[in-house]
Amino acid sequence: MSTAGPAVLPISSAQSVESQPPAATPAVLSFLSHLNDSVRNGLSQRRPWAELADRSAFSKPESFSDALVRVRKNYSYFRVNYLSVIGLILAFSLLSHPFSLLLLLGLLCSWIFLYLFRPADQPLVVFGRSFSDRETLGILIVFSVFVVFLTSVGSLLISALMVGVGLVCAHGAFRAPEDLFLDEQEQASTGFLSFLGGAASNAAAAAPVVAARV
Numbered sequence: 001m002s003t004a005g006p007a008v009l010p011i012s013s014a015q016s017v018e019s020q021p022p023a024a025t026p027a028v029l030s031f032l033s034h035l036n037d038s039v040r041n042g043l044s045q046r047r048p049w050a051e052l053a054d055r056s057a058f059s060k061p062e063s064f065s066d067a068l069v070r071v072r073k074n075y076s077y078f079r080v081n082y083l084s085v086i087g088l089i090l091a092f093s094l095l096s097h098p099f100s101l102l103l104l105l106g107l108l109c110s111w112i113f114l115y116l117f118r119p120a121d122q123p124l125v126v127f128g129r130s131f132s133d134r135e136t137l138g139i140l141i142v143f144s145v146f147v148v149f150l151t152s153v154g155s156l157l158i159s160a161l162m163v164g165v166g167l168v169c170a171h172g173a174f175r176a177p178e179d180l181f182l183d184e185q186e187q188a189s190t191g192f193l194s195f196l197g198g199a200a201s202n203a204a205a206a207a208p209v210v211a212a213r214v
Contacts, residue, residue: 042080042083043080045079045080046080046081046084047077047078047080047081049081052078052081052171052175057175057176058174058175058176059174059176060174061173061174067173068173070172070173070174070175070176070177071169071172071173072172073172073177073180074171074172074175074177074180075168075172077177077180078172082168082171082172085164085167085168086161086164086165086168089160089163089164089167090157090160090161090164092160093156093157093159093160094156094160097152097156099152100151100152100153100156103147103151103153104147104153106147107143107144107147107153110140110143111140111144114136114140115133115136115137115140120133124136
């Protein structure tokens with residue numbers, strides 16, 4: 001009489017599924033790609049810094065109207081250089097005030113990750129409470145008002161912008177533009193300003209989506 005072997009229990013070998021990090025949102029990738037292309041294009045449009053600081057080209061304007069004409073012509077020619085100077089002044093001001101820099105970064109990250117690029121079908125959940133898009137938008141607006149107007153961030157940004165614009169206007173008024181050759185077709189927005197136009201187009205395209213969420 002044959003003896004039956006020991007019963008073998010069926011064991012399901014469950015394969016360990018590794019949790020994959022969530023893929024980046026296509027909107028975020030598109031925004032970063034557009035930002036990178038715009039910055040590269042803007043930097044390629046800058047004029048030589050030696051031409052900007054040519055001491056032989058500086059002279060006192062004959063009148064206030066002459067100074068305004070100089071500022072307009074110099075801005076059309078040194079547009080990217082001027083914006084770079086203002087950006088460097090803003091960056092230096094924020095780096096010299098780490099607390100304001102952290103507050104501003106926190107505000108920007110809150111808008112980016114909690115509202116702008118958050119999937120519409122995933123509500124915001126904090127401490128077990130779900131927040132609607134309207135509530136999230138209201139909280140972000142209140143947080144923005146608090147950071148800009150009730151902390152040192154607003155005054156720091158305004159003072160840095162005033163210093164940057166003052167330096168640009170002073171340089172543009174005393175730099176004689178007679179030796180500058182700017183093609184009439186280059187009067188259109190180029191460099192960093194083209195990024196603003198692209199950002200405005202993207203915002204207009206995303207407006208129906210945001211309106212649908214609200």
